[in-house]
Amino acid sequence: MATTEALPAAELLARIGRMADRSLPLWGLSPAARATLINHSENVTYRVDDPATGSRSILRVHRVGYHSQEAIRSELQWMEALRREAGVETPEVIAARDGSAIQTLRSPELEHPRHAVMFTFLEGKEPAEDELLGPFERLGEVSARMHRHAAGWTLPPGFTRHVWDFETAFGPNPTWGRWQDSFGVDKPVLEILGRLERTLGRRLERYGKSRERFGLCHADIRLANLLVDGTRTKVIDFDDCGISWYLYDLGTALSFIEHRPDVPDLVQSWLRGYGKVTRLSREVEAEIPTFIMFRRLLLVAWIGSHAETELAKSLGAPYTQGSCQLAETYLGKFG
Structure with a gap:
């Protein structure tokens, strides 16, 4: 399975982070918007803050080779159906300015392009391990x-x-x-x-x-x-x-x-x-x-x-x- 470029993890994350910041105008965010890393596992996930509007959202940049665009679209379809039909609270997709749910990001610093999706920010906290x-x-x-x-x-x-x-x-x-x-x-x-x-x-x-x-x-x-x-x-x-x-x-x-x-x-x-x-x-x-x-x-x-x-x-x-x-x-x- 293809995964990532042959780079040290810190350098790879730095390059993906710069690509993420440059991509934010695709979703209509202001030049002041910034992506802050919150998780790196299969994917790289960022909290996105736009001081111009006070908005907050979540950007997920996908791992190379793990999911096709069709598979990502399928995931989003089920999440929407769960919200609409089963009363399960899930993040909503924020479409890009071109109306699409999935963007493909590219950077001259990275060999492979990466799919990305923007989601609404949900309030709440991970359950504490001593009160489960x-x-x-x-x-x-x-x-x-x-x-x-x-x-x-x-x-x-x-x-x-x-x-x-x-x-x-x-x-x-x-x-x-x-x-x-x-x-x-x-x-x-x-x-x-x-x-x-x-x-x-x-x-x-x-x-x-x-x-x-x-x-x-x-x-x-x-x-x-x-x-x-x-x-x-x-x-x-x-x-x-x-x-x-x-x-x-x-x-x-x-x-x-x-x-x-x-x-x-x-x-x-x-x-x-x-x-x-x-x-x-x-x-x-x-x-x-x-x-x-x-x-x-x-x-x-x-x-x-x-x-x-x-x-x-x-x-x-x-x-x-x-x-x-x-x-x-x-x-x-x-x-």
Whole structure:
């Protein structure tokens, strides 16, 4: 998968930042408008402030080679449908002066052009990690509304998104790269995570992809992609939305906190919220640990293939070692 130019991360971000600032007139912003970096993972995301009007917005500059323009358009279509038809608060797209939702940015400092989208700025804060039971219940309810909408939504012509299943995660051409190539993967790690991968494959095949279990979902609905504003829970960053098991969304909600001792309580809180919209069978609920570990192993791969990001650097080999400990517990029950 093509990703970025062969530049040190700091230099690459500096060049993308200059390109972002130069692009702001495309959206009718004043010469005084500036883009401030707020996140770098798959994409580079900026808060845009225009002192001439007092406006604030969010600019997302896409990673090279991750999504086609058609895939980005599909993402935006679902976000709009969720706002309009399911009561899910998502950012709105701000069209450029030429009326288009997606711009292609170019810079003489960069080899590859990049797609970019401007969104409205939503008020709210990421949930605090020491007060998650309430947010997880609301997240469960929001997730259920999203899944119910997806199950009944007719995909627009040309709709295309990533598929997040066992083959795309751990097959010969994995979307996020091979977990085997990540930080700290030695012979003992290969053995235990290899057993985990094989067990996940068997259980997911048995679980199946029936329509009530598998469909369009957010696929990255973790704490960093939620905004809590009073009693309102807003959902942002649909960049990974795609076709997967609906329970995968619960696995993603626990991203990077799978080791916490209160995870069973968080799961129950999520299920209470989900049950306000639709009930899950005991058979489905019993497989929740599988989707938590499916996501965990995917994140080991992501960290290895995104080693230039600050998040990957901060996690590194300890995250792989922690994954082995969680795998041992999981395999003791399901292996």
